[in-house]
Structure formats: structure tokens, C-alpha cells
Amino acid sequence: MDAPRGRWGLHWQAPSTMVAFFIFGVTMAVGHHLFYKRLEGKLVVGTSSDWDLEAFLHGQEWKIRFGTALAFLTQSLFAKAIDQAFQQTVWVAARNKAITVDGLDAMFSAGSSLLSFSKLEFLRKATLGALLGLLKWLIPLSALVTPATLTVIPWTSFSNSTKPVPAVNFSIIEPLYHFYESVREMDYGFLSNNGITPKLTRILSSAATSLQILPMKAIAPNSTYEMTFHGPSLRCSRPEPIIHEAIHLMVNSTYEVVYQWTPERFAQEMSWVAFAPTENIFQYVYLGLKGTIPLASNKTRVEFLKFARICILQGDSFDNQYLCEGVVGFDESNARNVTYEYMSTLKSADGSANYGRIWVWVNASTTYDCVLTDTEYSARFVYSESESMQRVDPGYNFTWTENDLYGSYFATAGALSNFLTGAIRSDSEGSLIVRQTRITESAIFGALNLKSEVGDSGPGLSSRVITPEIRALARGKTAGELIEELSRNFTLSLFSVDQVLSMNLTEAVVTVSSQANVYAYASRNLVITYAVTSALSLIAILVGLVSLLRNGVSHEIGFLAFLLTTRNPRLDNFTLDQSMGALPHSEKVKETKLRFGFIRGSNGNMMQPEWQSLKTSSGDDQGQTGPGRVGFGFENEVQPLIKGTAYL
Incomplete structure (x- = not known):
């Protein structure tokens, strides 16, 4: 078989x-x-x-x-x-x-x-x-x-x-300004706000004290858009010599009213004086420019003293009919350029009302001529999620133009005039003395000079008054720059007043974000x-x-594979007492070395099944040519498999 x-x-x-x-x-x-x-x-x-x-x-x-x-x-x-x-x-x-x-x-x-x-x-x-x-x-x-x-x-x-x-409709001024409460020759002394409504005053005060632009109602949640529009702002520059002299004289007059005598030096203690020149002041500037009546004349001095007492210091009037015009309003149909008005004043003796000029003396030497100017704004309006309001990005851009002013621009200049007008000085002990002006509520106050030391009689204010925190509010800017900035922030804050907004003036690409x-x-x-x-x-x-x-x-690893490869009687005898396979396994069995290959018999001949004898050509296992069994065996009974050889 x-x-x-x-x-x-x-x-x-x-x-x-x-x-x-x-x-x-x-x-x-x-x-x-x-x-x-x-x-x-x-x-x-x-x-x-x-x-x-x-x-x-x-x-x-x-x-x-x-x-x-x-x-x-x-x-x-x-x-x-x-x-x-x-x-x-x-x-x-x-x-x-x-x-x-x-x-x-x-x-x-x-x-x-x-x-x-x-x-x-x-x-x-x-x-x-x-x-x-x-x-x-x-x-x-x-x-x-x-x-x-x-x-x-x-x-x-x-x-x-x-x-x-x-967008702000500057032809709508009723919520901001009462024209007939500011008509020239009707607004006497300091008993009114020159037509500026309490609402507009509050807007300016909020913008000045918060040092930011007031928010407006959002057109849509999470909306952002950019818009270019025109509006007013003040442009402060160093004045012409005749105006500088007039401001100089007004500060001197203010000092004289305070101390009731003409100072030997020029009002060094005055740290701030600001005012909106009236028609009479313009006329004297014109006459001084022409040389008709020098600004140093007694007649001019009396006029300036009246103005200083009534309009700057809010004292008792020499003349109860004296007019503090402030910035005078005009009908929107008569919009005009403020610079042109000033030039007209200088060219004729008729004088002119003040349609948007504020003169400022600061830090005992610096003067500014702040002129109401048409300004082109390019602003980005962003949604404030915490407030559910729209805000103007503080990084807005602006450009002054030479355009004529809208009829209602004067309202913002009038409110700014009311805010800035007044005087600030310090006494010999360094205490602060403020008359009328409200710049102490704004960053402008931080731009005023400090005295070199306590008790110093020179110009400036005490460091007890202008603390480092207040100084930091100015951010290193001059008073003129801060006035300009306040005027622009004030204009942009008008977007918070619903009554002066119109939806049909301009369109913009609105970006709405959603989470x-x-x-x-x-x-x-x-x-x-x-x-x-x-x-x-x-x-x-x-x-x-x-x-x-x-x-x-x-090959594979499984029961059948091990069944077929462990058919070795010597292994059966060797593990006779371990047939249960139960733990623990015998150390003797575990340490026995096995190898997979061609298995030889215990006498050196190949292992034979009972039904077949193996034939060799030379009588030993090295010349084995007949079939043999393959499986796991002891190291000394296994020889390597030869690929292709027929095995059992």
C-alpha cells in the first residue's frame, strides 16, 4: 500500500x-x-x-x-x-x-x-x-x-x-439746535446755551468724558459696513499774527478782570483761555489790522474787558445788554465757508458774526485758531456684541475739504464753543481755579503744562492737579490735536441720535456674520x-x-496545524503525564528544545509507520530517499526540510 x-x-x-x-x-x-x-x-x-x-x-x-x-x-x-x-x-x-x-x-x-x-x-x-x-x-x-x-x-x-x-442728515437740526434761541442780539449774557439743546450738550459731554465715539442702534446683529460721508470738524492751526495778538490781549484782559489790575507781565498764570469771538471782536481785529484803532488802545481794551468778564469768566456785566454770541447759527439755505466769512471781516469794517471759529490760548504761549471745516469721513461701522449696538471703528480716516459748510454744521461748533470757552489758572498754592470751561472732563486737560515744582509762580498747573493718569489721557498729543479729535468724535457720535438719522441718504455693502x-x-x-x-x-x-x-x-496557527505537526510517539511518551494540559506546566517540558523538520527514529533510522518500511541506499539516515514524516521533534532527531522532497 x-x-x-x-x-x-x-x-x-x-x-x-x-x-x-x-x-x-x-x-x-x-x-x-x-x-x-x-x-x-x-x-x-x-x-x-x-x-x-x-x-x-x-x-x-x-x-x-x-x-x-x-x-x-x-x-x-x-x-x-x-x-x-x-x-x-x-x-x-x-x-x-x-x-x-x-x-x-x-x-x-x-x-x-x-x-x-x-x-x-x-x-x-x-x-x-x-x-x-x-x-x-x-x-x-x-x-x-x-x-x-x-x-x-x-x-x-x-x-x-x-x-x-x-446717515446723519445735517439738514435736520431741530433736536440739536433751537435757531430762535440763538438769533443775534437776542441771546444775552451767559444765561443760555446759545441755542444748543440739552440733548446735544449731553452727547458732547458723553463723548468727551468717555474719550470715545458713542454707539448707535444696530441695523442688524453682527453687521459691519463702511461708509464715506461729509460732516463738520474743527481744524486748529497757528493763527495769523493779528489773531495771535487779539488772543494775547483777551488773556491779558481776563487776568486783569481776575486781579483787578493790569499785570506787569503777560498773564503767565493763565493755563487755558478759550472763547468764540463776537462780531465786535472781529471788528476790532479788522480795525487793528488796518491800523485804524490799535488793539492796544483804550477803546479796544474796554471791549475786551467786557467780553472777558461776561463771556469767559461769567461775571457781572458792565452792560446788561452785552451779547455773547458764541457760534451763531444760520439758515441751511445760506451755507457758507467760515474761512470766507473771516476774510470778509478783514476786508470790510462791517464785521461779521462768528459762524464757526474758536480761539484758544494754552500753556502760557501757544495759540490756536480753530475753524469749523467740512470734513470727509471714511468710517467702518462694526457691531458690538456685548452692547448689541453699532460702533464706529476708532481707526476711521478723515480729510479736510474746501467745501462750503452745511447749514447745520454750526450747531456742533456752538456746542464745542460752550464746552471749551472759559479759563483755567492756579493760585500761589497750586490749587486749580476753573471758570466756565469743561475741558477738565476731557483728555484736553491732560495736555496742559505742569509747574516745575510746588510753589513755582511760573506757568502751568500743579502735579497734584494733573496726575500721571490724567496726563496719560492726552497720549502725547497737543491741545490743538485733542480739540480736533474731540470735534470729530462729537460729529461721529451724532449717529447715536435717531432723530437726525436718515435711511435714504446712502447705501453700503453690509456684511452680516452669523455664528x-x-x-x-x-x-x-x-x-x-x-x-x-x-x-x-x-x-x-x-x-x-x-x-x-x-x-x-x-501555514496557519490553529489546533489542526498542531495536531498534524506533533504526531511524534517520542513526544507522546515524553508528555505522558501532562496530557491534561493543565497549569502549571512542567518545567522539564517547557525547557525541552524542539524543532520543526524531518523526524528520525530513536536508533538513528528514520521513524517508520507500522504499515511501511523505509528503504535507504546506504543503510544510514543520511542517504534517505524514501518518504518520511514531518513534524516537531527533539533537536537531535530532526533534520532540516529539503524543499521539494516527498515527505509523509
């Missing part, structure tokens, strides 16, 4: 399984990437239930579940491919070297037990198998990284549309993780394929 022969050759199942698991793993990895890429940037949809069709298709929880499932499948497929390669590799190690039973047990169980890696013999004699086994254990760690590459983050989206936006939660995908982390995982799996498969070729047959 002919014995069955062992089959050489690779069965398709082992290599195809390795490759198939790898391909499916790569496919799942690509699918995971495409799934997350499709979600990237999309809105997170909330659902009322977690287990209906809507939740299944759109719910955030299900998106996370799908991603986790893809990550689990991907790592499982890669781990299975590596496991197939690992099985082929350990059989190569079992054939090449004799290994103790304990080492073989660790080697064949490394794919399912981490304790196997504590066996040094396994690591030393089956290093490649140990690496593949360890890789199989590490591959699932990729599932800790890849699902977390999809997160939910807050996102701001923007939509643009062109629509009408509110939402969207999916964010860190593709780089997922791609790198899967690229490394795929590369390591591919290397493992190549090692497994090479092991298959070296083995010449396809």
Missing part, C-alpha cells in the same frame, strides 16, 4: 488573504478620509431624537459613530493582514532553530497574548516574528487618533448685501496615521510573502 505524500506548494488562501485584508484596509482608510472630507465645513445639525431617520442621516452623534466604525474596521483589517504574515514568519523560525517548548508556546501565542513578549528566547530566536507580533498589537492604536481628527468648532460665516444705512458650529477635519493627522499604518502593514505582508516562499507551503 502506497503511503500518502505531503504536498509542497503554496495554497492560494494564505497569500490572497494577506493581500485582501491589506487592500480592504487601505480602502477603509481612504473611505474614512473621504467621509470626513465631505463633512468638513458643514453645519452641525441638531436633532430632536437620536434614533430616527433624520438623526441617522444628519445627526452629529451618528457622524461620530460612523467615523469610529470606519477607524475600527480599518485597524482591524490591517491587524488581520499582519497576523497572516506573522503566522508564516513564526513557522520559518520553528524550522530554522531549535527552540524550547516554552519559547515555542510564546512564539505561537504572541498574536493573542502580550505576555509572550516577556520570553527572551522568543525575542532572540524569532526576532522577525516578534516584531510582526508586536506590530499587530500596536496597529489598533491608530483608532485612538483617526476618529479624533473630526471635531466640532464654532464658525463665523459672512453674507454681503447692498442696502440703505443710516454656527461646523465640522473641522484635521486631515493631516488622519492621512499621516493611515499612511504610516499602511506602510508598516505592507512591509509585514512582504515579509509574510517571503516567509511563504521560504516555507514552500502555507
Whole structure:
């Protein structure tokens, strides 16, 4: 009876399984990437239930579940491919070297037990198998990284549309200015505000004391737009010599009213004097310019003393009919250029009302001629979420133009005149003395000079009055620059007054932002993780394929494989008292070295089954030509397998 022969050759199942698991793993990895890429940037949809069709298709929880499932499948497929390669590799190690039973047990169980890696013999004699086994254990760690590459983050989206936006209509002045309370020759002394309404006064006061532009009602939540428009502002410059002389004389007159005598020096103690010149002052400036009546004349001095007492210091009037005009209003149909009005004053003896000029003396030497000027503003209006209001970005741009003024521009100049007009000085002890002016409420106060030391009789104010905190408000700017800034902030603050806003004056591109939660995908982390995982799996498969070729047959690790490869009567006798396989295993058995190969008999001949005798050409086992048995045997009874040789 002919014995069955062992089959050489690779069965398709082992290599195809390795490759198939790898391909499916790569496919799942690509699918995971495409799934997350499709979600990237999309809105997170909330659902009322977690287990209906809507939740299944759109719910955030299900998106996370799908991603986790893809990550689990991907790592499982890669781990299975590596496991197939690992099985082929350990059989190569079992054939090449004799290994103790304990080492073989660790080697064949490394794919399912981490304790196997504590066996040094396994690591030393089956290093490649140990690496593949360890890789199989590490591959699932990729599932800790890849699902977390999809997160939910807050996102701001923007939509643009062109629509009408509110703009200050400077032809509407009624809420800000009462024309008939300021008509020339009717507003006497200091008993009124020259027609400026309390509302406009409050706006200026709020802008000055808060050091910022007042907010306005929002046209829409989270809206932003830019707008260019014209409005008033003061332009402060060093005056012409005749005006400088007039301001000088007015400060001197103020000092004289205070001390009731003409000072020997020029009012060094006065730190601030500001006023809006009247028609009479203009006339004397004209006459002084022409040389008709010098500014130093007694007639001029009397006029200036009256003005200083009534309009600057708010003292008792020499003449109860004396007029403090301030900035005089005019009808919007008679809009005119303030610079032109001033030039007309100098060219004729008729004089002219003050349509927008404020003269300032500051720090005992510096003078300013602040002129109401048409200004082109380019401002950005942004939404303040904390206030639910629209605010003007402080970084607005402006340009002074030569355009004529709108009829209502004078209202802002009048309010500024009321705010600035007055005097500030200090006494010999450094105490502050303020008459009428309200600049102490603004950053302008921080630009005034300090005395060099306490008790100093020179110009400036005491450091007890202007503290470092107040000084910091000026931000290193001059008084003239701060007056200009206040006038612009005041104009921009008019957007907070609904009564003077119109929606049909201009349009702008309005950008509305909205907050939402969207999916964010860190593709780089997922791609790198899967690229490394795929590369390591591919290397493992190549090692497994090479092991298959070296083995010449396809192996697996399972009960049937060990049943077929341990049919050795000597092993049966050696383990006779260990047939239960119960723990603990015998140390003698564990330390016995076995090897997988061609098994010889105990007498030096090849082991024979009862039904066949083996024939040799020379009478010893080295010339063996007949069929023999393959399996695990003791180190001294096993010889290496020869590929292609017929074995039982």
C-alpha cells in the first residue's frame, strides 16, 4: 500500500488573504478620509431624537459613530493582514532553530497574548516574528487618533448685501439746535446755551468724558459696513499774527478782570483761555489790522474787558445788554465757508458774526485758531456684541475739504464753543481755579503744562492737579490735536441720535456674520496615521510573502496545524503525564528544545509507520530517499526540510 505524500506548494488562501485584508484596509482608510472630507465645513445639525431617520442621516452623534466604525474596521483589517504574515514568519523560525517548548508556546501565542513578549528566547530566536507580533498589537492604536481628527468648532460665516444705512442728515437740526434761541442780539449774557439743546450738550459731554465715539442702534446683529460721508470738524492751526495778538490781549484782559489790575507781565498764570469771538471782536481785529484803532488802545481794551468778564469768566456785566454770541447759527439755505466769512471781516469794517471759529490760548504761549471745516469721513461701522449696538471703528480716516459748510454744521461748533470757552489758572498754592470751561472732563486737560515744582509762580498747573493718569489721557498729543479729535468724535457720535438719522441718504455693502458650529477635519493627522499604518502593514505582508516562499507551503496557527505537526510517539511518551494540559506546566517540558523538520527514529533510522518500511541506499539516515514524516521533534532527531522532497 502506497503511503500518502505531503504536498509542497503554496495554497492560494494564505497569500490572497494577506493581500485582501491589506487592500480592504487601505480602502477603509481612504473611505474614512473621504467621509470626513465631505463633512468638513458643514453645519452641525441638531436633532430632536437620536434614533430616527433624520438623526441617522444628519445627526452629529451618528457622524461620530460612523467615523469610529470606519477607524475600527480599518485597524482591524490591517491587524488581520499582519497576523497572516506573522503566522508564516513564526513557522520559518520553528524550522530554522531549535527552540524550547516554552519559547515555542510564546512564539505561537504572541498574536493573542502580550505576555509572550516577556520570553527572551522568543525575542532572540524569532526576532522577525516578534516584531510582526508586536506590530499587530500596536496597529489598533491608530483608532485612538483617526476618529479624533473630526471635531466640532464654532464658525463665523459672512453674507454681503447692498442696502440703505443710516446717515446723519445735517439738514435736520431741530433736536440739536433751537435757531430762535440763538438769533443775534437776542441771546444775552451767559444765561443760555446759545441755542444748543440739552440733548446735544449731553452727547458732547458723553463723548468727551468717555474719550470715545458713542454707539448707535444696530441695523442688524453682527453687521459691519463702511461708509464715506461729509460732516463738520474743527481744524486748529497757528493763527495769523493779528489773531495771535487779539488772543494775547483777551488773556491779558481776563487776568486783569481776575486781579483787578493790569499785570506787569503777560498773564503767565493763565493755563487755558478759550472763547468764540463776537462780531465786535472781529471788528476790532479788522480795525487793528488796518491800523485804524490799535488793539492796544483804550477803546479796544474796554471791549475786551467786557467780553472777558461776561463771556469767559461769567461775571457781572458792565452792560446788561452785552451779547455773547458764541457760534451763531444760520439758515441751511445760506451755507457758507467760515474761512470766507473771516476774510470778509478783514476786508470790510462791517464785521461779521462768528459762524464757526474758536480761539484758544494754552500753556502760557501757544495759540490756536480753530475753524469749523467740512470734513470727509471714511468710517467702518462694526457691531458690538456685548452692547448689541453699532460702533464706529476708532481707526476711521478723515480729510479736510474746501467745501462750503452745511447749514447745520454750526450747531456742533456752538456746542464745542460752550464746552471749551472759559479759563483755567492756579493760585500761589497750586490749587486749580476753573471758570466756565469743561475741558477738565476731557483728555484736553491732560495736555496742559505742569509747574516745575510746588510753589513755582511760573506757568502751568500743579502735579497734584494733573496726575500721571490724567496726563496719560492726552497720549502725547497737543491741545490743538485733542480739540480736533474731540470735534470729530462729537460729529461721529451724532449717529447715536435717531432723530437726525436718515435711511435714504446712502447705501453700503453690509456684511452680516452669523455664528454656527461646523465640522473641522484635521486631515493631516488622519492621512499621516493611515499612511504610516499602511506602510508598516505592507512591509509585514512582504515579509509574510517571503516567509511563504521560504516555507514552500502555507501555514496557519490553529489546533489542526498542531495536531498534524506533533504526531511524534517520542513526544507522546515524553508528555505522558501532562496530557491534561493543565497549569502549571512542567518545567522539564517547557525547557525541552524542539524543532520543526524531518523526524528520525530513536536508533538513528528514520521513524517508520507500522504499515511501511523505509528503504535507504546506504543503510544510514543520511542517504534517505524514501518518504518520511514531518513534524516537531527533539533537536537531535530532526533534520532540516529539503524543499521539494516527498515527505509523509
